[in-house]
Amino acid sequence: MKQSEAFLQCQSCKKILFSIDFDQNLRVCTYCGHHHRISAETRIKWTFDEDSFEELDTDLRSGNPLEFPDYIDKLRLAEEKTQKFDSMTVGRAKLAEMPVSIAVADFSFMGGSMGSVNGEKVTRALERGVKEKCPVIIFCASGGARMQEGLLSLMQMAKTTAAVQQCREAGIPYIAVFTDPTMAGVLASYASVADVIIAEPKALVGFAGARVSKQAGVSKVPDDFQTAEFCLKHGMIDTIVPRKEMRSVLISLVKTLGGHLFVEGGAK
Amino acid sequence: MSAKTHNEWESELIELEKFIVNAKERARKEQVASDKALLEDQIVKLEVGRDKFLKALYSNVGDWEKVLIARAEKRPYTLDYVTALFQDFVELQGDRNGFADNAIIGGPATFDGRPVMIVGHQKGRNIHERQFRNFAMAKPEGYRKAIRLFEMAERYQMPVISLVDTPAADPGVESESRGISEAIAASTMKMFELSVPSIAVIIGEGGSGGAIGIAAASRVLMLQYSVYSVIPPEGCAAILWRMPERGAEAARALKLTAESAQSFGLIDEILPEPIGGAHRTPIEAFATVKDAIVKHLAELDKMSPAEVRADRFAKFRKMGEFETVLF
Numbered sequence: 001m002k003q004s005e006a007f008l009q010c011q012s013c014k015k016i017l018f019s020i021d022f023d024q025n026l027r028v029c030t031y032c033g034h035h036h037r038i039s040a041e042t043r044i045k046w047t048f049d050e051d052s053f054e055e056l057d058t059d060l061r062s063g064n065p066l067e068f069p070d071y072i073d074k075l076r077l078a079e080e081k082t083q084k085f086d087s088m089t090v091g092r093a094k095l096a097e098m099p100v101s102i103a104v105a106d107f108s109f110m111g112g113s114m115g116s117v118n119g120e121k122v123t124r125a126l127e128r129g130v131k132e133k134c135p136v137i138i139f140c141a142s143g144g145a146r147m148q149e150g151l152l153s154l155m156q157m158a159k160t161t162a163a164v165q166q167c168r169e170a171g172i173p174y175i176a177v178f179t180d181p182t183m184a185g186v187l188a189s190y191a192s193v194a195d196v197i198i199a200e201p202k203a204l205v206g207f208a209g210a211r212v213s214k215q216a217g218v219s220k221v222p223d224d225f226q227t228a229e230f231c232l233k234h235g236m237i238d239t240i241v242p243r244k245e246m247r248s249v250l251i252s253l254v255k256t257l258g259g260h261l262f263v264e265g266g267a268k
Numbered sequence: 269m270s271a272k273t274h275n276e277w278e279s280e281l282i283e284l285e286k287f288i289v290n291a292k293e294r295a296r297k298e299q300v301a302s303d304k305a306l307l308e309d310q311i312v313k314l315e316v317g318r319d320k321f322l323k324a325l326y327s328n329v330g331d332w333e334k335v336l337i338a339r340a341e342k343r344p345y346t347l348d349y350v351t352a353l354f355q356d357f358v359e360l361q362g363d364r365n366g367f368a369d370n371a372i373i374g375g376p377a378t379f380d381g382r383p384v385m386i387v388g389h390q391k392g393r394n395i396h397e398r399q400f401r402n403f404a405m406a407k408p409e410g411y412r413k414a415i416r417l418f419e420m421a422e423r424y425q426m427p428v429i430s431l432v433d434t435p436a437a438d439p440g441v442e443s444e445s446r447g448i449s450e451a452i453a454a455s456t457m458k459m460f461e462l463s464v465p466s467i468a469v470i471i472g473e474g475g476s477g478g479a480i481g482i483a484a485a486s487r488v489l490m491l492q493y494s495v496y497s498v499i500p501p502e503g504c505a506a507i508l509w510r511m512p513e514r515g516a517e518a519a520r521a522l523k524l525t526a527e528s529a530q531s532f533g534l535i536d537e538i539l540p541e542p543i544g545g546a547h548r549t550p551i552e553a554f555a556t557v558k559d560a561i562v563k564h565l566a567e568l569d570k571m572s573p574a575e576v577r578a579d580r581f582a583k584f585r586k587m588g589e590f591e592t593v594l595f
């Protein structure tokens with residue numbers, strides 16, 4: 001999917017699309033409805049109130065605590081490519097003037113994997129909701145844990161899940177949106193314990209990566225295995241919302257679940 | 269070339285022990301007194317040699333060898349600890365939601381004179397047992413049963429003792445369709461809700477999400493030769509080099525040992541194993557684990573329920589290593 005060209009090809013149905021139309025359609029294929037992956041910036045721009053986003057915690061950067069082979073090179077390459085230190089972009093934003101604490105993942109940074117920085121940013125986003133008494137919205141996109149940070153990475157599952165528990169206790173609504181893909185360590189922690197779980201159409205959502213399933217001898221799988229549609233059918237998520245309608249659905253949820261937080265005006 | 273199994277790694281030792289057994293049998297049958305005396309003398313020397321060999325073998329256990337020991341089929345499993353350390357154990361089964369899991373077991377028991385709730389992964393020793401236990405890979409119902417037991421522990425104010433020993437959670441289609449990810453996350457979260465103290469002991473394999481679902485405890489202890497990892501070394505090698513057989517190399521890279529976990533502040537104590545590992549002298553391992561649980565429970569007993577929760581949150585909140593960049 002080259003963006004600099006006037007035309008591009010849908011990654012799913014392979015039909016040729018006009019770049020201008022493609023962006024206007026929020027990078028959803030007009031023929032097959034495939035939701036292409038988008039950057040955190042683009043998603044924030046398309047979802048939240050114009051110019052309402054205030055990015056925070058930009059100073060957190062991964063080291064190489066395990067001295068894992070080639071990790072630093074991969075990190076620096078991802079940093080260069082994305083001009084960021086991590087796949088997670090967090091901060092304050094507004095939805096129809098209601099304040100929300102958000103975390104938005106970008107799969108293009110090392111597959112959105114959850115290392116220490118990622119887990120810390122998610123935790124801070126959830127804590128910010130508690131501290132500032134506003135709903136939390138997290139857009140997930142991750143292949144899972146960040147192997148190169150070993151057990152530190154695994155512990156981010158516990159840390160982020162604990163932060164969700166604190167939101168619940170404080171009466172802070174937390175909405176998770178599963179975008180393509182939401183997998184493994186992220187799915188098996190903070191993502192799956194949200195009050196409301198929304199998924200984008202056809203997003204890959206699952207616990208075990210294809211390689212793991214293959215090693216474990218899992219052969220016969222349903223056609224829709226590990227898709228948002230499969231999760232909906234099995235009661236694991238609440239609804240599938242196309243990108244075009246995401247903002248309005250989020251506004252409704254924040255207004256209703258967060259109603260107790262916005263007694264003095266705010267919500268409109 | 270690294271050994272592939274614990275038996276392979278211990279093979280010389282096992283051969284030597286077999287030889288000693290044979291020699292003893294031979295000596296027992298020997299009629300000629302002088303020959304018998306000579307044999308017995310040799311056996312004593314062999315036994316001294318065996319002890320030296322054992323000590324040498326276990327004085328320098330590499331990361332991969334720890335993986336092999338952690339997975340050894342002779343190693344004490346959860347139910348072995350339950351039998352040795354607890355009384356009045358009644359296994360409670362069923363997730364009350366239509367399914368039963370045999371990879372995670374649990375129930376109330378008496379420990380050191382007080383009621384506790386046990387939850388643990390259970391491995392099997394032979395093919396039949398292993399299949400029955402699904403290789404200690406729990407399905408969603410295992411974690412949902414754990415949640416039930418955690419809630420019961422809270423209701424009756426019993427500390428939770430969890431024994432962790434799993435390669436991973438079950439990755440199959442059934443597990444996906446019943447929400448394995450949600451089950452693990454919900455179980456992890458339930459552990460944070462507890463106002464009763466909880467202690468997790470990694471007794472063998474602490475395998476990624478499958479482990480964390482029952483390991484978000486007030487205190488996390490690791491046996492010396494147990495491992496705790498975000499991914500099995502073979503899986504890591506498959507991703508890194510597309511060669512699962514380079515597991516030994518991956519094991520070193522992953523830093524999955526108790527020492528490493530402790531150095532990053534991710535576990536609270538390393539429990540030393542007897543020379544030759546927990547499987548060689550289980551009684552010693554049982555005593556070590558018991559003493560450690562008693563000690564940590566005594567410390568946690570001093571806290572109020574609110575403090576127990578706050579302490580647990582604070583402990584996990586600190587986990588992670590990163591830099592802060594100045595702009």
Ligand SMILES: [Zn+2]
Nearest residue numbers: 010013029032
């Ligand atoms: Zn298309």
